[in-house]
Amino acid sequence: MSATAAKKPKIDGEKDGIGNGPDAxxxxxxxxxxxxxxxxxxxxxxxxxxxxxxxxxxxxxxxxxxxxxxxxxEKIPNFWVTTFVNHPQISALLDEDDEDALHYLNKVEVQEFDDIKTGYTINFYFRDNPYFENDLISKEFHLNETGDPSSTSTPIKWKEGKDLTRRETQQNNAKNKRKHEEPESFFSWFNDPGDAGADELGEVIKDDIWPNPLQYYLVPEGELDDEEDEDEEDEEGLDDIDEDDEEDDDDEEDVEGDDED
CATH class of the missing domain: 1.20.5 (Single alpha-helices involved in coiled-coils or other helix-helix interfaces)
Structure with a gap:
């Protein structure tokens, strides 16, 4: 039933439910x-x-x-880590330690519930690796009848000294290939129940990567290099503008000095 059905609309000129002429x-x-x-x-x-x-x-x-x-x-070496590194949104979340751990990832699958309105599961299957004991790490997304989202994850059994989610700040560590505003690991995503309805990473994997991961695995290296070069050129352009502004300021100061003489 629509909102207008609950309360009948009333036009100007109608009084006490009684209308006449054009108004009626x-x-x-x-x-x-x-x-x-x-x-x-x-x-x-x-x-x-x-x-x-x-x-x-x-x-x-x-x-x-x-x-x-x-x-x-599974017959293609490093398929999934390459796919994630080539994806523009996910690559921004990865540092070298994350990438190294993801080299042991040999299978990803997204399973939607029988009632697809209620949620889905993302499964990550790993080979034996030096970081954790799990061979399967999953994250489930649920939507109940009232529309409230929630999520649950497999606890990661980290090996001693290998917990990537407990690293100290490494902003200035040259080992980091990508800079983070916060020193969070990709694997922190499994620990964060967050707002499952606004989980961008889960949605990217389910709706973008899972339907066709090959498109990201096959991204030409030159294309990624071109994007990085463009970013560097943009930064250089900004530096040139700043230098030109400084030179103009110096010239103005020289002119003012000559006038005073």
Whole structure:
């Protein structure tokens, strides 16, 4: 039922529910429009339910292909770490330690719940590695009937001295290839329940990387280098502008000095 149905709209000139002339005709038209909107809303709700059924059908149809794809991916060395490093949003979250740990990642999969409206799970499968004991780390995203989001993660069993989420600040450490505003690890994401409804990393993996990871694995190295070169050129351009401004200021000071003489 629409909001207008709860309280009938009233036009100017109508008093105590009694209208006459053009005002009465307009009020009748408004009420009929409201009734039609209720019908449109009902059809929209029905369409959403049918679309959901179709989506659930094709989630099941795609799954065997994703399984076969995963088996092939496992034959490609460093597929997933390369994919993540080549992704512009995820690469910004990785430093060298994270990348090294992700070299042991040999399988990623996203499983949507049977009722896809209620959430999904992201699974990371690892080979034996020097960082943690887990061979599977998962993060689940849930949406309850009231629309409130939540998430749960597999506790990571870090090996002694290898907990990447407890590192000291390394902002000035030359070992860091990428700078962070905060010294957080990519793996901190598993410890952060956060607002699952606004979990950008989970959404990027589910909606962007998982449907077609090959597009990021195959990003040409030259393309990444070009982007870095453009950033450097932009910074150099800003430096040149600053230098020109300083030179202009010096010239002005010289002119003022000559005038005083």
């Amino acid at each position: 005709a307009a009020q009748e038209a408004i009420e009929k429009i409201d009734e039609m909107q209720n019908e449109v809303d009902r059809l929209n709700e029905q369409a959403s339910e049918e679309i959901l059924k179709v989506e659930q059908k094709y989630v099941k149809l795609r799954w065997p292909l994703f399984q076969k794809r995963s088996a092939l991916i």
